[in-house]
Amino acid sequence: MVTHAYHQVAAWHIDPVEKKPLFHFLPGSQTLSIATRGCNLRCLNCQNADLSQVAPSGFRPEQTMTPAQIVEMAQKIGCSSISYTYTEPTVYYELMLDTARLARKAGLKNIMVSSGYINPQPLKELIPYLDAANIDLKSFVADTYEKLCSARLQPVLKTLQLLLKEKVWLEITNLIIPGWTDDLDAIKKMCAWLADNGFSHTPLHFSRFFPTHQLLGVPPTAVKAVEEAAQTAKDANIHYVYTGNLPIHHREITLCHHCGEPLINRMGNRLITCRLTTNICPDCQQFIPGVFN
Ligand code: SF4
Structure with a gap:
């Protein structure tokens, strides 16, 4: 087996960590996002299909970056972290692992x-170097997973479950696609499974779909559908539920799950205020899950 993705960084960008989305991990910090070409899934709704649905073969000298150069770049720019993102880091696993070690x-x-x-097994090898993850839980219906993502x-x-058990900071994203993943019963089952399996304190992001790639004929998700999904999750005892891809002026506020006081205020992906410098709520002294210091 030979990797064609190693050293071939096809995209990089500096992002607020909130854009990943990670809302309980070093709020307001900048992250260096990198990606190679390629993906092991075939999602009909892929937003990065021009990068993800092409093989990472073909040496491009202008895109060559070593792990040391990636780390050096992140340091020079003043980023707190490196994000392996945009396409699917599993397909550039070796580059991710070597860069993460450095x-x-x-x-x-x-x-x-x-x-x-x-x-x-490869996830277990990576976990010692992993500080946070956002995982797409694309649907809770097996048939939809196969038809929508070939997975x-x-x-x-x-x-x-492995990331939770190994205490990697975890947030989950669920994209609401009209006619595909907007069934409230399925969302209810997903949230019940999450609550029953120890994910009540794991932030859950419901994201709005916009027509793209092979789903150009599907309309954008109604804001109400995203809000209903969020309410379903809250009713299922998921404590930190967020909505994404909503109008730019939309505010996402983190409320303490115990006393309900506001802790973090964001507009879109931009941090406005954060009252947390540790995991302790300044109002009721309860533990707030996340990485804040
Ligand atoms: S897993 Fe992500 S990058 Fe890969 S096809 Fe699906 S949406 Fe695109």
């Missing part, structure tokens, strides 16, 4: 933004 030594955090479609649900659930 980043850890340099005092930087490592973030994986992934579909979670990875075998347990299976169960391996993704196993990834979530």
Whole structure:
């Protein structure tokens, strides 16, 4: 087996960590996002299909970056972390692992933004260097997973359980696509499974779909549908529920799950205020899950 993705960084960008989305991990910090070409899934709704649905083969000298150069760039720019994102880091696993090792030594955090479609063994090798992950839970209906993404649900659930067990900071994203993933009964079952399996304190992001790739004929998700999904999650005892891809002026506020006081205020992906410098709520002294210091 030979990797064609190693050293071939096809995209990089500096993002607020909130854009990953990670809302309980170093709020307001900047992260260096990198990606190679390629993906192991075939999602009909892929937003990065021009990068993800092409093989990472073909050496491009202008895109060559070593792990050391990636880490050096993150440090020079003043980022707190490196995010392996945009396409699917599983397909550039070797580059991610080597970069994550060097980043850890340099005092930087490592973030994986992934579909979670990875075998347990390589994930276990990566976990010691992983500080946070956002995993897409694309649907809770097995048939939809296959038709929408050419993938299976169960391996993704196993990834979530392993990350939780190994105490990697985890947030979950669920995209609401009209006619595909907007069924409230399925969302209810997903939230019940999350609550029953120890994810009540794991932030859950419901995201709005816009027509793209092979789903150009599907309308954008109604804001009301995203809000209903969020309410369903709150009713199922998921404490930190967020909505994304809503109008730019939309505010996302983190309220303490115990006393209900506002802790973090955001507009879109931009941090406005954060009252947390530790995991303790300044009002009721309860533990707030996340990485804040
Ligand atoms: S897993 Fe992500 S990058 Fe890959 S096809 Fe699906 S949406 Fe695109």
